[in-house]
Amino acid sequence: MKNFLTERRIIIGFIITVVFLLMVFFTALTSFKKVRQLAIVEFNQSQLVLARHVSFSLKTVFNTLKQELTILNLSPTIQYLEKVSLANRMRITLSAIQNKGVLEIRRIDGNRVYILNRDGVFKEIRCSGEDLKLFKWAQRAENKGKIYISSISQRPFGASKRLIMYLAIPTYQDSFDEAHPRPTYKFAGCLAFIIDVNKLTEIVVSKVRSGKTGYAWVIDESGRFIYHPRKDYIWQNAFFVRKKEAHIPISFA
Incomplete structure (x- = not known):
């Protein structure tokens, strides 16, 4: 009888130990899952913070380009196509923004296009294709003061294909200088930046x-x-x- 009770105690003790170990195991497993879920949540939150930072930085760069386009468009040299100083005025702006993916500045008057590229080369060509499309958009009275943002397209540019976007703004002769003391307020064409979108995004995103x-x-x-x-x-x-x-x-x- 005594041996039976001893064996019974041993069995009960063994069962209690097993149950206790199982409880510890499942508690640890549950804790591990919770810690893992918490780590995943924290990781996702950190990625969201990074994504928001990138988005904000890209918007800041893009808004800078729109601001520079607007400021340049206020220049009498641009508005009245003062050819003696046109290239130099474009160079001043391009030197400040070419590290933001701007490939060219174009002043379009409907018949001719005056182009300054990032290599500093200034040239004049006949207005056609995309330039003519921009001119017709700018010509509409309802677009005065607006900035045109084209869709992104991959196209040949120079020796390679690039992701190109156009920013354009209608140009009116509403500024004045010594040569033009009285603004005419006439429509005079448009001003455009040609942007390499991949380079624009690379400036911000490559650092992340x-x-x-x-x-x-x-x-x-x-x-x-x-x-x-x-x-x-x-x-x-x-x-x-x-x-x-x-x-x-x-x-x-």
Whole structure:
């Protein structure tokens, strides 16, 4: 009888120990899951903060370009096409913004286009194609004071293809200087910046890092990369790339 009670106590003690260990195990497992979920939430929040920072920085750069376009458009040299000083006036502005992806400044008057590129070359060509399209947009009275922002398109530019965007503003002769003491207030064409969107985004996004290996990328509204550290991804659909090359990370890591 005594041995039976002893064995019973041992069995009960063993069962209690097993139950206790199971409770400890499940408690630890639950805690691990909660810690893991918390880590995921914190990671996602940090990525959201980074994304908001990138978005704000890009908007700041873009707003700077719109401001520079507006300021240059107020110049009498631009409004009245003072050819003696036109190239120099454009150079002053381009020197301040070419590190923001601006490839060219164009002054369009409907018949001719006066172009200054980032290499400092100034030339005059006949108005046609995209320039004529911008002129016709600017010519409409309801667009006075507005800034035209084109969609992004990939097109040949110089020796390579680039992601191009146009910023344009209608030009009116409403400023004055010694040569033009009285503004005519007449429509005179438009002023445009030609922007390399990949370079514009690279200025901001290439500096963003998350951890040791994480990086940032930017897509447009259709899901195509306009910036990615891998140049061969540019202008490809991000979701297609992810599916095709699932083993290669394409986001913050």
